Amino acid sequence: GAVVSQHPSWVICKSGTSVKIECRSLDFQATTMFWYRQFPKQSLMLMATSNEGSKATYEQGVEKDKFLINHASLTLSTLTVTSAHPEDSSFYICSAKRPGTGKETQYFGPGTRLLVL
Amino acid sequence: GESVGLHLPTLSVQEGDNSIINCAYSNSASDYFIWYKQESGKGPQFIIDIRSNMDKRQGQRVTVLLNKTVKHLSLQIAATQPGDSAVYFCAENINQAGTALIFGKGTTLSVSS
Numbered sequence: 001g002a003v004v005s006q007h008p009s010w011v012i013c014k015s016g017t018s019v020k021i022e023c024r025s026l027d028f029q030a031t032t033m034f035w036y037r038q039f040p041k042q043s044l045m046l047m048a049t050s051n052e053g054s055k056a057t058y059e060q061g062v063e064k065d066k067f068l069i070n071h072a073s074l075t076l077s078t079l080t081v082t083s084a085h086p087e088d089s090s091f092y093i094c095s096a097k098r099p100g101t102g103k104e105t106q107y108f109g110p111g112t113r114l115l116v117l
Numbered sequence: 118g119e120s121v122g123l124h125l126p127t128l129s130v131q132e133g134d135n136s137i138i139n140c141a142y143s144n145s146a147s148d149y150f151i152w153y154k155q156e157s158g159k160g161p162q163f164i165i166d167i168r169s170n171m172d173k174r175q176g177q178r179v180t181v182l183l184n185k186t187v188k189h190l191s192l193q194i195a196a197t198q199p200g201d202s203a204v205y206f207c208a209e210n211i212n213q214a215g216t217a218l219i220f221g222k223g224t225t226l227s228v229s230s
Contacts (some may be wrong), residue, residue, distance in 0.1 A: 003162075006160075033219075034217050041224050042223075043206060043220045043221060043222050044161070044220045045205070045220075046217045046219075049216075049217055091158075093160050093161070095160075095161075095218075099224075105151060105163060105166055106151075106217075106218055107163065108160035108161045108162070108163075109154075109158045110158050110159055111158070111159060111160045113158070115227075
């Protein structure tokens with residue numbers, strides 16, 4: 001299979017603190033990972049594309065200094081929500097594209113629920 | 118804005134019935150489509166995919182139909198079970214390396230026993 005994990009699965013933090021979320025591809029190497037956020041009863045909204053060894057590509061309206069992405073290895077991408085505020089509370093989901101399949105199928109992590117008090 | 122959307126936000130069926138979930142897309146350049154299932158509090162789970170050179174693809178209890186003329190995609194679930202209850206999203210992609218998927222709004226499927 002293609003397994004993607006995320007850590008932590010949920011986090012509660014105080015306003016103004018920073019939170020780091022890890023996304024790992026467990027059984028394959030992923031040169032490209034994606035970060036999404038999802039509000040209750042809404043669809044997934046792409047935040048950024050994370051490429052191993054290079055800078056992330058952010059979608060319009062996503063602050064790169066607010067949401068720091070690091071893709072330091074072929075199996076790990078991290079998303080850091082800096083100076084988190086209550087409006088950053090959301091469900092953050094990462095995905096990874098499995099290479100060599102000839103398709104753009106993405107496999108998703110289980111998500112991280114962030115609650116900022 | 119989104120280029121993939123769904124016709125109905127919710128669908129309720131009885132156990133054992135067949136379910137059909139619809140999706141309309143607007144980007145004629147999209148050539149790869151995927152259906153995902155998302156249970157509450159979890160990440161999306163891959164169900165089935167289809168390329169634009171196909172009209173139909175079958176999996177285990179699921180069938181995806183693609184009508185490129187009207188830019189319509191559907192997911193058929195046979196003999197729907199309570200465990201099928203979830204939110205279903207269609208997603209599209211222009212088959213270029215490294216590009217992200219674009220998700221539709223989702224249909225909540227509720228299966229009653």
